[in-house]
Amino acid sequence: MRSGSYITRPNRTLQIYACVFLVVLYVPVLFIPLFSFNDSIYVRFPLQGFTTNWYVDLMGRDAVWDAMWNSVRVGVCVAVISTVLGVLTARAITRNRIPGQNAVVAFVMLPLVIPGIIFGVALLVLLSRLGIPLSLYTVALGHLIVCMPFSVATLLPRFEGMDGSMEEASADLGENGWWTFWRVTFPIVLPGIVASLLLTFIVSFDEFIMAFFLSSTETTLPIYIWSQLRFPREFPSVLALSSIILTVSFVLVFIALWIGRTGLIEKDHPRPPEAPKS
Amino acid sequence: MTSSNPIISIQSVGKSYGSFRAIKEISLDIEHGEFFSLLGASGCGKTTLLRMLAGFEDVTDGAVLIDGEDMTGVPPFLRPVNMVFQSYAIFPHLNVTDNIGYGLRKQKLPKAQRQEMIDEMLSLVQLDGYGARRANQLSGGQRQRIALARALIMKPKVLLLDEPLGALDKHLREQMQLELRRLQQALGITFVFVTHDQEEALTLSDRIAVMSGGAVLQVDTPAGLYEHPRTREVASFIGHMNFLEARVTGRKNGHATLDVAGLGTLDVPANGAALSTGDRTSIAVRPEKLRLHHSAPENGQRAVQGALKMTTYLGERSHFHVEVPGCDRPLAVSASNATLQDGRANAIGQPVWLTWAADSLIMMNDT
Numbered sequence: 279m280r281s282g283s284y285i286t287r288p289n290r291t292l293q294i295y296a297c298v299f300l301v302v303l304y305v306p307v308l309f310i311p312l313f314s315f316n317d318s319i320y321v322r323f324p325l326q327g328f329t330t331n332w333y334v335d336l337m338g339r340d341a342v343w344d345a346m347w348n349s350v351r352v353g354v355c356v357a358v359i360s361t362v363l364g365v366l367t368a369r370a371i372t373r374n375r376i377p378g379q380n381a382v383v384a385f386v387m388l389p390l391v392i393p394g395i396i397f398g399v400a401l402l403v404l405l406s407r408l409g410i411p412l413s414l415y416t417v418a419l420g421h422l423i424v425c426m427p428f429s430v431a432t433l434l435p436r437f438e439g440m441d442g443s444m445e446e447a448s449a450d451l452g453e454n455g456w457w458t459f460w461r462v463t464f465p466i467v468l469p470g471i472v473a474s475l476l477l478t479f480i481v482s483f484d485e486f487i488m489a490f491f492l493s494s495t496e497t498t499l500p501i502y503i504w505s506q507l508r509f510p511r512e513f514p515s516v517l518a519l520s521s522i523i524l525t526v527s528f529v530l531v532f533i534a535l536w537i538g539r540t541g542l543i544e545k546d547h548p549r550p551p552e553a554p555k556s
Numbered sequence: 557m558t559s560s561n562p563i564i565s566i567q568s569v570g571k572s573y574g575s576f577r578a579i580k581e582i583s584l585d586i587e588h589g590e591f592f593s594l595l596g597a598s599g600c601g602k603t604t605l606l607r608m609l610a611g612f613e614d615v616t617d618g619a620v621l622i623d624g625e626d627m628t629g630v631p632p633f634l635r636p637v638n639m640v641f642q643s644y645a646i647f648p649h650l651n652v653t654d655n656i657g658y659g660l661r662k663q664k665l666p667k668a669q670r671q672e673m674i675d676e677m678l679s680l681v682q683l684d685g686y687g688a689r690r691a692n693q694l695s696g697g698q699r700q701r702i703a704l705a706r707a708l709i710m711k712p713k714v715l716l717l718d719e720p721l722g723a724l725d726k727h728l729r730e731q732m733q734l735e736l737r738r739l740q741q742a743l744g745i746t747f748v749f750v751t752h753d754q755e756e757a758l759t760l761s762d763r764i765a766v767m768s769g770g771a772v773l774q775v776d777t778p779a780g781l782y783e784h785p786r787t788r789e790v791a792s793f794i795g796h797m798n799f800l801e802a803r804v805t806g807r808k809n810g811h812a813t814l815d816v817a818g819l820g821t822l823d824v825p826a827n828g829a830a831l832s833t834g835d836r837t838s839i840a841v842r843p844e845k846l847r848l849h850h851s852a853p854e855n856g857q858r859a860v861q862g863a864l865k866m867t868t869y870l871g872e873r874s875h876f877h878v879e880v881p882g883c884d885r886p887l888a889v890s891a892s893n894a895t896l897q898d899g900r901a902n903a904i905g906q907p908v909w910l911t912w913a914a915d916s917l918i919m920m921n922d923t
């Protein structure tokens with residue numbers, strides 16, 4: 279049975295390729311939740327039996343809750359700041375004719391490809407030179423660098439997809455730049471902003487290298503996990519914690535992508551005229 | 557057509573993008589309540605000029621006065637003009653009611669009064685009952701009307717329209733042309749209308765400015781432009797036109813004596829041309845102003861003889877090409893089939909005679 283147009287017709291080869299790709303990518307990851315429910319402190323087959331003890335054990339630890347709270351605080355701050363900066367950047371890139379626009383975009387995206395360890399070490403050296411003590415603030419600073427590309431990459435298509443004459447129409451109807459932003463620009467790019475908030479939060483929440491270099495005694499969740507890896511008896515709890523983080527990350531990223539795409543796909547095509555309802 | 561207080565006064569306005577002169581010294585006055593069109597080919601600077609009136613583009617030199625006030629440095633949101641964008645720019649996140657009421661925020665009206673104004677606008681553009689629709693639930697023509705209503709509710713002194721009908725199909729375009737004209741006459745607001753469609757401009761406008769290469773070539777009424785174009789560029793832009801080479805052989809108060817290729821010596825109104833004896837120029841004549849005869853006219857009327865090169869039957873009209881000795885190109889003649897003497901005798905190569913009314917020859921200001 280044939281369905282869809284030439285472009286949307288299912289392609290068997292591509293489907294198989296996609297499945298293989300996803301399996302190779304995610305099967306190793308699936309072992310983590312699998313063993314987190316395994317009633318043994320050794321990660322090996324055969325499985326010993328189902329238990330939720332590792333999770334219960336986790337809930338009883340103050341250090342986990344502290345690290346979690348730290349991660350959430352850093353994540354929220356980083357998400358808000360990087361999204362605000364992302365909005366300003368995307369708006370500047372798309373609306374104003376600035377010289378060397380592509381260079382600016384490339385520069386903002388650079389942290390995606392530069393190893394985190396380089397940024398981490400560089401920031402560490404800089405901060406210690408300046409005599410700034412390490413804290414959650416310095417972690418947040420590091421995360422900001424890591425998160426900016428995600429924020430800009432999420433927001434840029436939103437701003438690019440927005441007809442520039444929308445803002446002009448608002449100005450024409452008597453609203454200055456401030457009101458135009460809140461009444462027109464912000465609502466139109468809102469899905470992008472929400473997506474950016476979710477995405478940057480989760481990137482910060484999961485980030486390890488920057489936090490490793492820049493945190494003091496207050497640790498974030500990934501650092502806590504790493505510190506527990508030294509104790510073999512703790513390993514199942516680490517798996518349990520990792521499973522939780524994995525699930526939350528997956529859900530948030532999924533929501534972010536879903537929201538970020540709303541309205542981008544359903545472009546408003548004019549419909550043929552029909553009779554009014556009333 | 558100049559009065560003491562034009563609603564818009566464009567004074568030696570120029571616009572440069574870097575080294576490129578998009579607008580070259582335009583001076584224009586637009587009167588209260590006028591339907592004024594900017595007509596010209598693509599890229600001639602119509603949009604640029606309109607955007608300078610709205611305040612979206614800075615004026616490089618000169619000044620724009622709206623209702624007597626210098627608009628230099630006045631941002632768009634403080635100008636007493638509103639614009640209908642070519643893309644309509646309907647806000648996608650608002651429904652029709654909120655789109656139309658968008659500009660009313662500062663007036664802080666009671667809700668009922670605001671709704672009343674919006675409903676009034678909706679019925680003005682004949683979209684009663686569409687208030688709850690969203691932008692993506694509207695057809696192109698409906699968006700067009702919403703864009704109009706949204707601008708008109710602001711009670712602007714001038715409404716600026718940038719090719720508002722460009723995206724509509726032919727049938728809808730003609731319908732909207734009538735509607736625009738009706739609205740403009742009912743409200744008495746000055747319209748500045750950009751179009752590259754000469755027919756549209758002729759149908760709608762009180763006056764038209766024909767633009768080319770960033771300059772205004774001629775400002776006149778539709779009939780004035782059609783009957784008395786001053787330059788070849790204007791003449792050929794509006795309707796069809798035959799051009800005949802000519803040389804000035806004499807001038808006397810408002811008339812010029814010309815030696816016209818193919819037609820001989822003629823006396824025509826100078827049409828404002830500042831040409832003197834010996835200058836080369838050309839004569840323009842509309843195809844429908846030439847009359848075709850199958851025999852030499854007997855009443856002593858001036859005529860030229862030529863040979864029929866081509867005939868095209870178009871139902872209501874017929875088009876002919878007539879080769880006249882001395883003219884480098886055949887002359888186009890258009891005649892209503894109702895008045896043709898003998899429709900069957902139009903064989904190729906057959907000798908024909910052309911006559912013209914004295915006032916149908918238009919002297920051009922350039923060659």
Ligand SMILES: Nc1ncnc2c1ncn2[C@@H]1O[C@H](COP(=O)(O)OP(=O)(O)OP(=O)(O)O)[C@@H](O)[C@H]1O
Pocket residue numbers: 573576578596597598599600601602603604605752
């Ligand atoms: N921002 C800009 N930078 C440089 N040149 C520009 C800019 N905007 C317009 N131009 C140039 O100015 C000229 C006039 O443009 P404009 O948009 O006013 O033309 P137009 O008469 O409206 O044409 P159309 O009928 O195609 O809309 C064009 O040659 C265009 O390339």
Ligand SMILES: [Mg+2]
Pocket residue numbers: 602603604
């Ligand atoms: Mg244009």
